[in-house]
Amino acid sequence: MYDYLIVGSGLYGSTCAHELKKRGKKVLVVEKRAHIGGNIFTECQHKIHVHKYGAHIFHTNNKPIWDYINQFAEFNRYTNSPVANYEGRLFNLPFNMNTFYQLWGTRTPAEAERKIAEQQAILNGKTPSNLEEQAISLVGEDIYNILIKGYTEKQWGRPAKELPAFIIKRLPVRFTYDNNYFNDRYQGIPIGGYTQIIEKMLDGIDVRLNTDYFEHKLELDKLAKYHIYTGAIDQYYGYRFGKLEYRSLRFESELVETANFQGNAVINYTGNEVPYTRIIEHKHFDPVDTAVSIITKEYPAEWTEGMEPYYPINDEKNDSLYRQYKALTKNENKVFFGGRLAEYRYYDMHQVLGAALKDLKEMP
Incomplete structure (x- = not known):
């Protein structure tokens, strides 16, 4: 028996697991993927830490949040300064x-x-x-x-x-010569990638990978008194009111035989003639000296069953549907819901971390 079953090993679930273990709770984490970390998972390839589910840059104005994440990894001084490519012309963002x-x-x-x-x-x-x-x-x-x-x-x-x-609602417009995309005081990339952070958070905690919660729900629910669910809220309730809508992404990664492919971590392609939205060159996030580089093209896609849901479509129709599911959670006294899918909202990493630490105060 466990005190807590946590569904999902992303930043929200792993933060909860780490803090609950510090309280002396016995925790089981189940993850449907073959790796921990959710969408912040990074994988070392050719000495380059590849962001497998899109670029993730940690940034915040909240010093306690910055100090908290820095206990798990040393962060570099990376500053997000993307460039836009429109029909071959380059513009700073x-x-x-x-x-x-x-x-x-x-x-x-x-x-x-x-x-x-x-x-x-x-x-x-x-x-x-x-x-x-x-x-x-x-x-x-x-x-x-x-x-x-x-x-x-x-x-x-x-x-x-x-x-x-x-x-x-608003767009960042600066009348200064400043290419720093974020206004936040603290910003960086963990030296050695994000996966190490989740590994340290989950150290000493039981984790089951390749485990779909819904395929084993009856068995898993019996194992713990309390549950923390970080998956899609509509799926948890069997799509009772219908499915929430998302936009998804498809990634095409490539090893290129050059030490420096584009000279910047992120270049957006803003013209309709190019089917992808941006090219990520991973080695510029956490610089390494290699003769090769790895790039990833990002292709937006309509979300369908089986794809990863990335961006909630927070229009009136979907937000109304989410509120129906949210109302059902009020009847739960042993299940806690958190993270971007359970809350149907787009979260930056510092917001995920802050939400988890806040929600933990309500957990016994």
């Missing part, structure tokens, strides 16, 4: 004075502000009714057409005019 100079040749903040204001005027003060209008209202036509439209339509699989305005 996020939108800043470097971007504006590359677009228009403007050299001062006042010049850039005037240029954006001129292009916003096309809406004549209209309240944006879709993503396209919302983006133009924030940054003007040029930035929208070159750096937002194609990327967003690939990401969501729909024309921007058919996407709701709330998806882009």
Whole structure:
């Protein structure tokens, strides 16, 4: 018998397992994949730590959260500074004075502000009714057409005019020459990859890999007094009200016979003529001296059964459906739900960690 059964070995489940073990609880973690770590799993290939489920950059303004994660690994000083490729032309991201100079040749903040204001005027003060209008209202036509439209339509699989305005509530616009994507005070990549963090969190804890919780639910539920569930909430309740919708990703990785393929960890491809949204070159996250490199192209896809659900589609229909499932959890007194799938929301890593530490206070 265990005190806790935890379904999922991602950051949320592993944090809970680690903290519960420190309290003296006996914990069993079950994981349907062949490895621990969920989507932050990294695998060492040719001395390069490959982010197997997309790029993960830890960033936060919360010092206690930063100190907490640093107990498990030493972090480097990586600064996320992606580059956008539009029909062969390169632009710095996020939108800043470097971007504006590359677009228009403007050299001062006042010049850039005037240029954006001129292009916003096309809406004549209209309240944006879709993503396209919302983006133009924030940054003007040029930035929208070159750096937002194609990327967003690939990401969501729909024309921007058919996407709701709330998806882009705001866009980071800086009138300084600053390519640091995040505003957070603390930022970095663990030297040696993320998997080591989960390994240390789960040290001394029973873990069963290749174990689908729903295939063994009757047996597993009997093993522990309390359960922590980090999987899809609609699946837990047998899709009683219907399935929640997601966008997914398909990854194509390749070993390239060059020490430096693109000179940057992340290059976004913002034109519709390129089917993928970005190319990741993993060695730039945690630099290593190798004669080869590994790149990954990311292709957005409509989520279907059997695919990994990455991005919840938090529109009115799906959020209403989620609230129905959320209401069912109020009747549970021995099952705790947490993480991006159980809460049907997009989480950054620091938010996952913060949510787990907060939720643990309610767990006996």
